[in-house]
Amino acid sequence: MVGIRKRRTKFNEIKTKTMEIKAADVMKLRKMTGAGMMDCKKALAEAEGDFARAQDIIREKGKLVVAKRADRTATEGVVVTKIVGQKGYILCLACETDFVAQNAEYSASANAMLDVAVKTDAADRDALQQGRSRGGSPYRCHAGNRYGSRFDL
Numbered sequence: 468m469v470g471i472r473k474r475r476t477k478f479n480e481i482k483t484k485t486m487e488i489k490a491a492d493v494m495k496l497r498k499m500t501g502a503g504m505m506d507c508k509k510a511l512a513e514a515e516g517d518f519a520r521a522q523d524i525i526r527e528k529g530k531l532v533v534a535k536r537a538d539r540t541a542t543e544g545v546v547v548t549k550i551v552g553q554k555g556y557i558l559c560l561a562c563e564t565d566f567v568a569q570n571a572e573y574s575a576s577a578n579a580m581l582d583v584a585v586k587t588d589a590a591d592r593d594a595l596q597q598g599r600s601r602g603g604s605p606y607r608c609h610a611g612n613r614y615g616s617r618f619d620l
Contacts, residue, residue: 488512500525536563543568547581556584 488511496507496518502525510528514520541561545568549556560577562568580595589595 488516492516492518496521496525502529539563545574545577547574547577549581549585551585554588556581558584 488508492511493504493507496502496511497504499518500507500522502510506525506528507521510521510524511518513524541563543563543565544559544561546557546559548558558577558581560573560580562573567573583589584595587594587597589597
């Protein structure tokens with residue numbers, strides 16, 4: 468794969484400098500960020516092969532995508548429940564399409580979030596997020612990150 472970088476000379480001619488971007492590098496960045504192949508390829512080309520800068524580029528583009536989706540409603544999703552002793556826990560993980568909601572990885576993420584909520588005795592979304600950020604909890608929601616979901620507890 469080749470990334471192209473354009474540069475102007477003093478005579479206003481455009482010279483192109485090509486940079487070799489290997490598929491292994493694209494896959495490595497994709498595993499690190501969870502972004503699509505073409506997004507990773509473009510970010511690596513723009514960053515001239517620098518992984519840290521490419522991650523920042525992908526992160527900035529991701530913020531723009533999230534801003535576009537902010538006004539959309541998430542009417543599909545999955546609801547998981549658990550009763551432990553005298554307490555009941557209900558978690559609703561919402562998404563925009565039923566295709567995402569039917570995904571096994573998405574349901575597993577909802578169950579993992581609920582397990583963290585039970586372990587940390589979280590009463591709302593903020594408490595669950597704090598429990599997740601303390602480290603030590605097994606909660607990792609790849610499906611939620613990939614599909615842009617949001618959750619309510």
